Amino acid sequence: MRENPDDPQVLSDAILAWYDVHARDMPWRVPPQARRAGQTPDPYRIWLSEVMLQQTTVATVKSYFERFTARWPTVRDLAAAQDADVMAEWAGLGYYARARNLLKCARTVDQDYGGTFPADHAELLKLPGIGPYTAAAIASIAFDLRHTVLDGNVERVMARLHDIHVPLPASKPILMEKADALTPVDRPGDYAQAVMDLGATICTPKSPACGICPWRDPCAARAEGTAADLPKKTPKKAKPTRHGTVFLAQRADGAWLLETRPDKGLLGGMLGWPGSDWIDVSHPLPEAPPPCAAEWQLIDGEVRHTFTHFHLILHVFRAQVAIGTEPETGGFRDAAEFKPTDLPTVMRKAFDLAR
């Protein structure tokens, strides 16, 4: 009797065999051969990598992951860190609520779980910054529990494998159902990583490499010639352009005037330059009260930056101020204690322009 190519077991066996050969090397990953030899992943490193990887590429995450784990080797080390140090180390990675939740989560694991991540999907889901995807990723990858990850890769792979034309995000429940049906009881952690690796390297958004795909034969979209057009997505709306002004004051001793932004909202908890609100209307020069009296000089040019949901054009003023200047907002930070890399990217761009 012939094997049915649509048998879930046949499909998971095929992708696991592919993963045994093609698993990508990542600093947090335990390769399949090492896992078979009995090596288990460090849940702290899996958690940290998964939070960093939310909406962020592997290439970008690697260096951040190395710096974080060198500086804070365990979750208890991280729990004991200063907030400002963690935010500064996260600077440039984006989605800064992740860093605030990372600290909250580390401190909860430290205080409520004895410094050990719970090997339980429902418990993981309660922790700050851990949603459905990350809980399933930690449960499966770190603890080899049978849970199904549904990220952008898996959505794309499932939409193609089953030739599903319902647009995202409406199709998510269907895609989850398909993904769950393929998740094996044996090696669920390797399986989760295998599907994501497949999506990242073969079943890519544009021009997928169907010819070398381990699921080439059972793939419905490949048979229909629709692979490159899937998954369908509901159109997103256009980004407006906002304008704003920032003020870079440097004291005679070299100290810079900076402020820590409020925890809520855009760039929450991050260091930044004092400035105006960012508004949709273009002023000739957006009016904003400077943080202190000085000979403010408008820098030629402007900072252009695009956030998730709007474009920003930032005008930059600079001034030298005297020792003893009392700012209306923020505080002076000694030059020795300030690195531009502590800033979120848009603020670093303003610094670069003013230099």
Place this chain on the structure above:
DNA sequence: AAAGCGTGGAG
């Protein structure tokens, strides 16, 4: 439950 939330790289 739709919207808010960053950034850099690829095409």
Place this chain on the structure above:
DNA sequence: TCTCCAAGCTT
């Protein structure tokens, strides 16, 4: 220059 998008979560 512009669009897409990358191992999503929170409110």
